[in-house]
Amino acid sequence: MEQLSGKPKPTRVRYGMLALVFVNVAINYLDRTNLAVAASSLSTDLELSPAQLGWIFSAFGWAYAALQIPGGLIADRFGPRVLYAFCLITWSLVTVAQGFVRGFASLFALRLATGTFEAPSYPINNRVVTSWFPDSERASAIAMYVSGQFIGLAFLTPVLVTVQYYAGWKGLFITTGLVGLVWGIVWYLFYRDPLEHQGVNQAELDYIEDGGGVFRAKDKTAAKVNIWKWANVKQVFSSRTLWGVYIGQFSVNASLWFFLTWFPTYLVKYRGMDFIKSGYLASVPFLAACAGLLLSGFLSDRFVRRGTSVSVARKTPIIVGLLLSVSIIGANYTNDTTLIIFFMALAFFGSGMALISWVFVSILSPRNLIGLTGGVFNFMGNLASIVVPIVIGYLAKDGNFEPALIFIGTIGFIGACSYIFLVGKIERVVTQGIQEVTID
Structure with a gap:
């Protein structure tokens, strides 16, 4: 079909690629949160204390956060098609193995391995979106694929609870692992980069590239840049604006990791809710997010x-969202189940608003270091996956969960302040040197 101008109409292949990433993210978070669903039963069978459970929850984060920078470098070096298939298959095999653990040490080691193989996933996601989408569509694209973690968990958490109810926590790990194995093959068969996809036409490539999409790094005629240099790592740690979004991402992830780890246990053990009922109630905050x-x-x-400055358009929803996440503290002041879920949903709605923060990686990264910048960004954010589960485990060890919720709310407020006072004018960092920015 042609437009009135006679020029070919751009194809919409990018949306199909986004759909594949959406499913990747849903499976990614399925294999992160299955432990949270299994925790109340698993901790009893393996005789784990709250503090030990906190360390188990954090094990994923130790490896995942530590490998974000190498993961970002790997994402810049290898294509998403092969690398993502490898990651999906390997972390899914490890997930299956978790169904056969016998104690703290083996479970901790396997959760470390899960974090290891999932480490490149979000830098790859960001590379895919940066390659396939122009700047004007990128926040929406990021919102769509990140929503996979919430939509998947919202609708699948009751399913996971039901699987565990009938097959036990061992069956839960085996089932979720097998799903990832199958999808790893599907991804490899169907994903292609823009210059390699047979279904994309030149009009869509021009639309993406003219709008700021970056996919020429895969072009063999493009200049080669050595990303494996210490100077590149130093560069992405030297911008005040980047530090502002790093701190903000830690705050966003603090709330996220509470919901991915302790939330089901909070409902069952600290609020006395029925296990099956808690599975359905737990889906409400994920839908809100x-x-x-x-x-x-x-x-x-x-x-x-509409012409609003990039700084205002991108930062405002994140600041509002982080301020809303502080409302989680309200759950400390009620025993009514409806109000507890309301405060949890409102807080997670705010955290969801702030999760478009990945758009700053696309906007600020040096063009040839998008994967590395995404790796550093995700490393800083996922330090929360280590800190939060452990701190909550110790704060709640005497049976009182109120200090833990105050802790989460406070971190959200710090994140909002970071975006208000540290993140300034939004400009891309150039490869030749740091481009200084000034506060709006």
Whole structure:
């Protein structure tokens, strides 16, 4: 079909690639949160204390956070098709193995391995979106694929609870691992980069590239840049603006990792809810987070299209979202189940709004260091996956969960302050040297 101008109409292959990433993210978080669903039963069978359970929850984060920078470098070096298939298959095999653990040490080691093989996943996601989408669509695209973690968990958490109810926690790990193995093959068969996809036409390539999409690094005629240099790592640690978004991402992830780890246990053990009922109630905050994420992404892109400055359009939803996440503290002041879930949902709605923060990696990264910058960004954010589960385990060890919720709310407030006072004018960091920015 042709437009009135006679020029070919751009194809929409990019949306198919985004759909594949969406499923990747859903499976990624399925294999992160299956432990949270299994925790109340597993901790009893393996005789784990709350403090030990906190360390188990954090094990994923130790490896995942530590390998974000190498993962980002690997994402810059290898294509998403092969690398993502490898990661999906390996972390899924490790997930299956978790169904056969016998104690603290083996489970801790396997959760470390899960974090190891998932480490490149988000730098790859960001590389895919940066390659396939122009700047004007990127926040929406990020919101769509990140929503996979919430939509998947919202609708699958009751399924996971049901699987565990009938097959036990061992069956839960085996089932979720097998799903990832199958999908790893599907990804390899169907994903291609823009210059390699047979279904994309030149009009879509021009639309993406003219709008700021970056995919020429895969072009053999493009200049080669050596990313394996210490100077490159130093560069992405030297920008005040980047440090602002790093701190903000830690704050966003603090709330996220509470919900991915302790939330089901909080409902069952600290609020006395029925296990099956808690599975359905736990889905409500995930749906709220998804709504917040999608709303934030589409509003942010709409502001950009209307001519609002990038700084205002991208930062405002994140700041509002982080401030809303502080409302989690409200759950400390009620024993009513409906109000508890309301405060949890409102807080996670805010955290969802703030999760479009990945758009800053696309906007700020040096063009040839998108994977590395994404790796550093995700490393700083995922330090929360280590700190939060352990701190909560110790704060709640005497049976009182209130200090833990105050801890989560406080971190959210710090994140909002980081975006308000540290993140300045949004400009891309150039490869030749740091481009200084000034506060709006």
